[in-house]
Amino acid sequence: MLEKLSARIFLFCALLSVVSLLLIVGFVFYKGSHPFVAEGYSFFDFIFGMDWVPSEDKFGIFPMIVASLFATIGALIIGVPVGLFTAIFLAEIAPKRVAKIISPAVQLLAGIPSVLYGVFGLAIIVPFLQNNLGLVKGQSLLAVILVLAIMMLPTVVTVAETAIRAVPKMYREGSLALGASQIGTIFKVVVPAAKSGIMAAVVLGLGRAIGETMAVILVAGNSLILPTSLTDSVRPLTTNIALEMGYAFGTHQEMLFATGIVLFSFILLLNFVLAKISSKGGN
């Protein structure tokens, strides 16, 4: 009797995560689709509209989608090579004693609240860009890219390092025995063997970059224009939600949920890619 009851309770607890996921997806999609389903707004105009003026009933988020994509891709271009090379260095080149100090330190930095990266960005990176590039305002797409690239570094390094260390020693020995150099072995044998783990590191870093909100608000400038250069002030999707959720109501609030759906779709796509990669790396 007690045994049966407790088994039921355990099952109930396990199902709560399914329930939570359904509630989150359900509420966000229900709220966000309402303007298009029930109030006659066009979804096409929402995605491709250039103007976001809630007071005039204009809700277009194309500039924000572009800003989010540029910011994420930019952070990827800088953060991934540096992070990956650091991971290779720590796993393959660094003396054991050095790696033993640096690896935990980098791991620790993955746990630092992201807000602090934003504070640093506003205090150092923004004025630096302003002074050296002669900008009116240093808060820009470039500032966002740099902050996100720095922020994703610890994640990329930690996950990629684990993947590289997991490559069996035999691979290296075999390659070296055939006369390959150490560097040749690393780039031609070890890195390809750790490919799926490295890809997972990239996707995790990406997820962190595209979802980041508070640090980005501080350095983005938050203008609603379509970004045409790295020095333009931008407003990515996440910051639009955080900045306006406090006072929005009615259709305006629902449009913020719709913004959330777009962000959600990007993340689902990333998760899908991650799942594909990790199922491939399973053997």
Next chain:
Amino acid sequence: MRKFKDHLLLGLLWASAFLTVAVLVIIVGYIFYKGFRLIDFNFIFGDYSPVGHGGIWPMIVTTLYTIFISLIIATPIGILAAVYLQEYAKQGRLVRLIRYATESLTGIPSIIYGLFGAVFFVTTLKFGMSIIAASLTLTIIVLPVIIRTTEEALKTVPLSYREGSLALGTTKLQTLYKVILPSAMPGILSGIILSIGRIVGESAAIFLTAGTVAAMPEGIFSSARTLTVHSFLVTQESGDIELAAAVGIVLIVIILILNFSATFISKKLNKADY
């Protein structure tokens, strides 16, 4: 030619590692350099005042509230869920669904959790912008962390423990509470510590559900601000980098302590005599 390429790549590896370490050292160094002058007894334990830099005691209390409430809910649920997945469930469609849901929850960005919390806990359940609304949102955020770490811990408990206990005539439940859970305890504890780190570092979800009131919360239904939100707001509203950095020091020290205790516990785990 090959030698040259090798040297170039080796140089790039050194340079990247140096760059990573330098950037991260500069960030932490800058936060400490900017903020340490403000840190004293009154700053940590004083009440907030809008004039000057104010004390941060209300924000510390709010942060502690969110940690306590979310863990008191998420820990038992997470542990029992993991027990179900590891000890009770037959592998099949249901388990795959639960695993899929848990993994998906991990990937959702915190601003989406914030949106959900704002419409579900704040509006639909009528909690208003409050500590309780933020804590319940955080509960969902840390639940997958606790489930996963507990599952890992349960996997390390040798099968012989279970067999030995059951052979002595105990029930499955007695074996669970007297044998399996106690030996999985260090792993479960480090999962809880990880969760505390996640809660302390969270900002976007809390910003949308707990609000920004800078005063000592009267109870769990008060709107209040946590340390991270405080650090964000003083930067955004008044550009007070010194204050934001001082709050940052407090946050980093908390994360450091959590990390050391997690390492300490997992070392104990490795020494445990199986």
